[in-house]
Amino acid sequence: MNWNLFNYPMNPPSASNFAAEHDALFYAIVGQALFFGLLTFALIIIFAFKYKKGSKADRSSPVYENARMEFWWVLVPTILGLATFFWSTKLFVDMRTPPKDAKEIFVVGKQWMWHVQHPNGVRENNTLHVPVDTDIKITMISQDVIHAFYIPAFRVQFMTVPGRYTQMWFRPTQVGKYHLFCNMYCGTQHSEMGGSVIVMSKRDYADWLMQHGQVRENLTAAQTGEKMFNKIGCGNCHGAQDLIPRGPTLRGLFGTTRETGDGRKWIADESYIRESIMRPTEKVTKGYGVTMPSYDKTFSEEDIMNLVAYIKSGANQSLPTSSIAASIPGIQARDASGKAGLNSNAMQFNSDTADATPTRRGNAPAVGAMASEKGDQQ
Secondary structure, eight states: OEETTTTTEESSSOBBTTTHHHHHHHHHHHHHHHHHHHHHHHHHHHHHHTTTTTTOOOSSSSOOOOOOHHHHHHHHHHHHHHHHHHHHHHHHHHHTTTOOOOOEEEEETTTEEEEEEEEOOOOEESSEEEOOOOOEEEEEEESOOOOOEEEGGGTEEEEEBBOOOOEEEOOOOOOEEEEEEEOOOOOGGGOEEEEEEEEHHHHHHHHHHHHTTTTTTOHHHHHHHHHHHHHHHGGEEESSSSSSTTTTTTTTOOTOOOBBBTTTEEEEHHHHHHHHHHOSSSBBTTTTOOOSOOOTSOHHHHHHHHHHHHHHHTTTTOOOOOOOOOOTOHHHHHHHHOBOOOOSSSSOOOOOSOOOOEEHHHHEEEOHHEEEEHHOOO
């Protein structure tokens, strides 16, 4: 439902599966508030004039109670309140429960831009391309401060938090171009942290992915994570088999229950894997020692997301069993070709050229979509 007042839109377009129900709930709550607010205000005015000082109103037999009236003015608001509660709860649960077969897209928020990576490895900044009538799950994290990934036309928003993966989902229902915002103040250029969501037909989206895949080496997040896994020597301790006491295999890790030395149990989800990479001493698997170095502040959130995607995919499927002796720390591992690899205690990782390069407005750097558009016009 789109309303205009004097040719000014009163709400954004409705372009997702949540928009109609979200708007209906919103207007229902507003309608109830207006009805009871105006009713109360009208009764106050009526009684104020009727019983003002000097009026001829009959005050001889005042009514102190009316059971029937009290029954109805308690029952009706209670029913409306409970109906609104259960309706909003259902919508909340639906919005927080992504379908299992939803197409997953990764988003990293950073001051002051959105970095997007599609499942096949195609990347974009401040723009999100999605196919119409397809369930889309956005997995997000922030590299610096709290941001909010907000698409008004879809009626969806959720926070991106440093050190924690968050998710939201939606199903676009109309082809078109829609606004994307950061809806949480995040610094001096917060107002420029915007962009666009491009909803395309499924065929056009497939063609777009293919065309962009020809521009650069097109690796999926899991494939990129595998390259990093091999480059920094993770296989020295996490091979195809458990290497006690150095490190357990990561094959089939995702979704399993892990027990730490103090008896606590954890589900190996995205957050668990991320924390185990960044702060490996906090949840050491039972039977293993504290041998893994911390990679906190070593990797970008995009790097961590790629590693997590590789571990989720199964990990170690193509890796040989590590050739290092479990009891000899610091020895240099070798890959399948026999070439020396990096030891995990002598990590010498050099990050590739960053994909998330800022746009520019004239000679000044900027990162917002509006800045990019203005720069294109110059």
